[in-house]
Amino acid sequence: MADTYDILVIGGGPGGYVAAIRAAQLGFKTAVVEREHLGGICLNWGCIPTKALLRSAEIFHYAENAQNYGLKIEKPSFEMEAVVKRSRQVSGQLCGGVGYLMKKNKIDVIWGEAKLTKAGKGGPVEVTVGKSKKPVVEPQNPVPKGTLGEGTYKSKHVIVATGARPRVLPGIEPDGDRIWTYFEAMKPKAMPKSLIVMGSGAIGIEFASFYRTMGADVTVVELLPQIMPVEDAEIAKIARKQFEKQGLKILTDAKVAKVEKGRDGVTVSVETKGGKSETLKAERLISAVGVQGNIEGLGLEELGVETERGCIKIDGFGKTNVEGIYAIGDVAGPPMLAHKAEHEGTICVEKIKGMDVHPMKKTEIPGCTYCQPQVASVGLTEAKAKEAGHEVKVGRFTFNGNGKAIALGEPEGMAKTIFDAKTGELLGAHLVGAEVTELIQGFVIAMGLETTEEELIHTCFPHPTLSETMHESVLDAYGKVIHL
Structure with missing residues (x-):
């Protein structure tokens, strides 16, 4: 050869x-x-095996809440090995x-x-x-x-x-047993009863969402004031509210100072805002502090x-x-x-x-996080747009005003659009809610084509679809929202 x-x-x-x-x-x-x-x-x-795990968690979630859809399923369970x-x-x-x-x-x-x-x-x-x-x-x-x-x-x-x-922090080196990276978190031999996730970026939040949905007691520790730090603050706030509603514990402005491994798990010393300290215990710790x-x-x-x-x-x-x-x-x-x-x-x-x-x-590169609820975005956040000197028009539309979202039983979410007030240029789009990772490409295409608010306002979106939330958020930015 x-x-x-x-x-x-x-x-x-x-x-x-x-x-x-x-x-x-x-x-x-x-x-x-x-x-x-x-x-x-x-x-x-x-990307791929985590989405397969999250799909199993999603099905399990629906099975546990079947009564919300008029269905009856007796005590759903799972086999981690099969998942x-x-x-x-x-x-x-x-x-x-x-x-x-x-x-x-x-x-x-x-x-x-x-x-x-x-x-x-x-x-x-x-x-x-x-x-x-x-x-x-x-x-x-x-x-x-x-x-x-x-x-x-x-x-x-x-x-x-x-x-x-995976990035490794000194003193918190993964050992494949008590301290995991995404490699070990992807193939657990058994479902841990409790775990701590260090870092709330896409990797950390996806694993936190998976393990919490499957029944584990999960705590997320984030160094910065906001979870999912790269996302728009308003979107991250909505996501956090939903995570906590599901039982996920979240500590922000918090630093993992020390991790001690024991026979039955890990003991984690966390320094919180104002110099306070807190001690957490769990069977496993997932290090998700970037790559x-x-x-x-x-x-x-x-x-x-x-x-x-x-x-x-x-x-x-x-x-x-x-x-x-x-x-x-x-x-x-x-x-x-x-x-x-x-x-x-x-x-x-x-x-x-x-x-x-x-x-x-x-x-113009979209970002997607496949947690429950999903989060997706492209372009500048509202804060970044203002920092860049733009005078902005911001539109919002909540999923509880969308017929498809209500029919799906997923009324929690929001579509947010950010435009340059002078030119109508779409600067950014941010979504949280059901299937938003499939919706974001519409805004990516719009930005690539240098679409202004006028073209988006006069685009006919199909009904009933979740994509209508995208249209309504654009309308809202210009005082024309219909269903809110």
């Missing part, structure tokens, strides 16, 4: 495999280097699908760990299989016999897409590739300061989201091809 490529991608996660497929479509001879499993963290330990098994099967199916796409697009998959050994176009990439980090693939997706592995490969362009890993880019061991420092805050520094097209080396996805900085990585990969490859493409607009 030939060992020279037009484009070689290091990392087979969402950013990496999408970049590789697009490269192959454009006629580039392409390869992907992957050390563990195609699909990366997203398909194996992140986890389903999640892993979903993950395995999709990972197998990525392998099929590599074969379909004639992309070579090289199994091992890659290191750049020379700067500039055509520089060799060494691939090794270490004893401690040999490829580990899900049983249902074994490495095919005869595939490429350890060796030296050359490529005109190298795209680094090595993703990220950090996988930049080590790639040869970047030796080649002079610039990094910033633990991530590779790039321009709007994935290009680094070193000719022929690019970076996309989590390793290239926030927001660390799979769909951002995919889009970044496509932009990077098309730019290499010489196509007329626009740089990534981070303000």
